[in-house]
Amino acid sequence: MSALLDTADALHDQMLALGRAARAASVSLAAAPGPDKDRALRAAAAAIRANKAAIQAANDADLANAGDLSGPLRERLTLNDERIEAMAKGLEDIADFPDPIGGVLADWTRPNGLNIQRVRVPLGVIGIIYESRPNVTADAGGLCLKSGNAAILRGGSESVQSSRAIAACLAEGLRAAGLPEDAIQLVPTTDRAAVGHMLRMREFIDVIIPRGGKSLIQRIADESRVPVIKHLDGNCHVYVHAGADLDKARKVVLNAKMRRTSICGAAETLLVDRAIADTALAPLVTDLLNAGCAVRGDAATQAVDPRVTPVDAADWDTEYLDAIIACGVVDGVDAAIDHINRHGSHHTDSIVTEDAAAAERFLQRIDSGIVLWNASTQFADGGQFGMGAEIGISTDKFHARGPVGAEQLTSYKYVVRGNGQTRP
Amino acid sequence: MSALLDTADALHDQMLALGRAARAASVSLAAAPGPDKDRALRAAAAAIRANKAAIQAANDADLANAGDLSGPLRERLTLNDERIEAMAKGLEDIADFPDPIGGVLADWTRPNGLNIQRVRVPLGVIGIIYESRPNVTADAGGLCLKSGNAAILRGGSESVQSSRAIAACLAEGLRAAGLPEDAIQLVPTTDRAAVGHMLRMREFIDVIIPRGGKSLIQRIADESRVPVIKHLDGNCHVYVHAGADLDKARKVVLNAKMRRTSICGAAETLLVDRAIADTALAPLVTDLLNAGCAVRGDAATQAVDPRVTPVDAADWDTEYLDAIIACGVVDGVDAAIDHINRHGSHHTDSIVTEDAAAAERFLQRIDSGIVLWNASTQFADGGQFGMGAEIGISTDKFHARGPVGAEQLTSYKYVVRGNGQTRP
Numbered sequence: 001m002s003a004l005l006d007t008a009d010a011l012h013d014q015m016l017a018l019g020r021a022a023r024a025a026s027v028s029l030a031a032a033p034g035p036d037k038d039r040a041l042r043a044a045a046a047a048i049r050a051n052k053a054a055i056q057a058a059n060d061a062d063l064a065n066a067g068d069l070s071g072p073l074r075e076r077l078t079l080n081d082e083r084i085e086a087m088a089k090g091l092e093d094i095a096d097f098p099d100p101i102g103g104v105l106a107d108w109t110r111p112n113g114l115n116i117q118r119v120r121v122p123l124g125v126i127g128i129i130y131e132s133r134p135n136v137t138a139d140a141g142g143l144c145l146k147s148g149n150a151a152i153l154r155g156g157s158e159s160v161q162s163s164r165a166i167a168a169c170l171a172e173g174l175r176a177a178g179l180p181e182d183a184i185q186l187v188p189t190t191d192r193a194a195v196g197h198m199l200r201m202r203e204f205i206d207v208i209i210p211r212g213g214k215s216l217i218q219r220i221a222d223e224s225r226v227p228v229i230k231h232l233d234g235n236c237h238v239y240v241h242a243g244a245d246l247d248k249a250r251k252v253v254l255n256a257k258m259r260r261t262s263i264c265g266a267a268e269t270l271l272v273d274r275a276i277a278d279t280a281l282a283p284l285v286t287d288l289l290n291a292g293c294a295v296r297g298d299a300a301t302q303a304v305d306p307r308v309t310p311v312d313a314a315d316w317d318t319e320y321l322d323a324i325i326a327c328g329v330v331d332g333v334d335a336a337i338d339h340i341n342r343h344g345s346h347h348t349d350s351i352v353t354e355d356a357a358a359a360e361r362f363l364q365r366i367d368s369g370i371v372l373w374n375a376s377t378q379f380a381d382g383g384q385f386g387m388g389a390e391i392g393i394s395t396d397k398f399h400a401r402g403p404v405g406a407e408q409l410t411s412y413k414y415v416v417r418g419n420g421q422t423r424p
Numbered sequence: 425m426s427a428l429l430d431t432a433d434a435l436h437d438q439m440l441a442l443g444r445a446a447r448a449a450s451v452s453l454a455a456a457p458g459p460d461k462d463r464a465l466r467a468a469a470a471a472i473r474a475n476k477a478a479i480q481a482a483n484d485a486d487l488a489n490a491g492d493l494s495g496p497l498r499e500r501l502t503l504n505d506e507r508i509e510a511m512a513k514g515l516e517d518i519a520d521f522p523d524p525i526g527g528v529l530a531d532w533t534r535p536n537g538l539n540i541q542r543v544r545v546p547l548g549v550i551g552i553i554y555e556s557r558p559n560v561t562a563d564a565g566g567l568c569l570k571s572g573n574a575a576i577l578r579g580g581s582e583s584v585q586s587s588r589a590i591a592a593c594l595a596e597g598l599r600a601a602g603l604p605e606d607a608i609q610l611v612p613t614t615d616r617a618a619v620g621h622m623l624r625m626r627e628f629i630d631v632i633i634p635r636g637g638k639s640l641i642q643r644i645a646d647e648s649r650v651p652v653i654k655h656l657d658g659n660c661h662v663y664v665h666a667g668a669d670l671d672k673a674r675k676v677v678l679n680a681k682m683r684r685t686s687i688c689g690a691a692e693t694l695l696v697d698r699a700i701a702d703t704a705l706a707p708l709v710t711d712l713l714n715a716g717c718a719v720r721g722d723a724a725t726q727a728v729d730p731r732v733t734p735v736d737a738a739d740w741d742t743e744y745l746d747a748i749i750a751c752g753v754v755d756g757v758d759a760a761i762d763h764i765n766r767h768g769s770h771h772t773d774s775i776v777t778e779d780a781a782a783a784e785r786f787l788q789r790i791d792s793g794i795v796l797w798n799a800s801t802q803f804a805d806g807g808q809f810g811m812g813a814e815i816g817i818s819t820d821k822f823h824a825r826g827p828v829g830a831e832q833l834t835s836y837k838y839v840v841r842g843n844g845q846t847r848p
Binding site: 373 | 676793803822
């Protein structure tokens, strides 16, 4: 019992020390010039390339320890030349983007002569909690650094050696640029209780970003006392409106569902307007079936093809992340909006139509981070938006919505310059 | 026991019904044209003026019931002609401001022809939890309406009749403009457990804003599962740097502390640079003492005047909201920055100096929502910033920092317009 208590106390002390070091580093980092941060990112990329063999050996050790890991988890844990190079290149890409910090977002002068500027500043310290993908260590660490935030990274225990090897390269980059090494810290212990500490360290962590499966993210959102930026679910829709160009609709639907089925922007539900169901439903559904997609449909959809199986109530709320789609007929744009706002996950939804009024109604009323007109939901991606690297897509509305890049990891302050003004 | 359970269940059902109604109203409100919202605000103002007698009678009843209320609480609870008119005028002022919703924050077109806009949208449903001031009902309800958010207002039980009378006027305004009355709902019960329900209603409330004393706000921040925008503390500083113009410093310090001592932007600590302590400390401290301010000082400050009492460690962390100031000598701008970042509340801090380099260092490194150069901390106010009505000043960095007006009660979405683009 006393040994257990000692362990708990030791972990508590260790986490507090980590938090204090991060807070101290965040002060230097907030004032660090952009070129210093970019130099650190490029030096870290060089270190990753130079230490490729050591990173691979660490990953091999993780894989060897992970004997009973399932296929997809093992796949995510695995590093190879290509993935290691992608991490290095990713850091260089982040370095190439403009510095988000210090930018003046607004500037005005009051009648009394006070000049007021709204200036972008870092959030402070960001805690990243992630599962098996060791590349998150580099990607998330790099984005936090670019945005002037200190990072506390907590990777999955199965990827601990890989993450340590990568974090060592990030530390090398920080050192090379004269920035504090504590700017990017990896939680050294694999004790699961460390996560619980992070979620309560409001004085040392300004925001928590979980990366991983829905159950991890839901648990963190439920338990955290620190604000969370999260991507919970990507239950994305394509609605083919009565005014749709059928050729466009076929291209968009097939791409939205089948280009890659495992990404959060993949469509999971197809809604077809009743007004064109007679002509549009068959080609849309047949395209999907022929591409190897399982279609779960309502009565009208089932009538199209015997391969369609019945949709049930839970399907409308399901993110398959697989070659499966729910499909149904709706009565007009308002019914589509209502269905999507009710069953969707406020992530990404698209309307296909040539009718501008219907499109604008959809774009305004769908309560999602990304709404598209005549384009595939698979564009839901910071890179595709031209925003650079992203740490994920937020399905929240608070603070950050949609793709979360370096700019979304910032706050602002008001800088007021006067010449002795007092308030009457 | 069974009766208790029934009561708890009834409250639970009542709160869920409130949440559902707010969510439904928020959908209409998000799409409501600006002129409709402004018409509702003006009609509500007219209703407040027309029902002045009824509001006053309700307030008299609240005051009669609040027999044992302490002086300041009773003062806050009290309405009179002037305060009722101020509520009406406040709603009209909110109406006069431009609509924050629908504005395009950014607009760009990708090489593939996709046009991307970042558009301002409401957050959804805002829960306001406040104590005795019944005017918050009008102020907060009006700001939520302007920003297209539905509001669930939970006032103090001591002001319930006043708040009901005011809420009836807001409902009249909504009706007059054809907007859903559920857009602004007052929690009908005075059962304290209702607050606990609000803090867990993540599916129906997007953000909680507590207004009141520090202990209320701290408790809500600790317990809430819904994101919180809060103003915890206004422990504001004035630092008189070695390069200060003494006349400016005397004016700024006296105004920052004594103009009004009860507001969050009032200075609570004066730091004077050791380099000028010999000449500056005496006039600065004497001004304060002569204006009726108690000064708690370090040894150097005590040496100035026998009326100065010793400062203790807790003073540096205290928001007095009274005619009291902590005063001490520091060694240079970095020591001042370190003191303020350590003891301050990240609210509002000012440097007085003619040395631009020292000022810019202070403005960059002080981690507060508002940083000033040669100006009084009492300018920490949305109205003084020209931002219009505010619901408070956020001491958080997440989502909203500094004055929280209609614009800070919004989120954004990405609207993407294409012509059939698919992702390669």
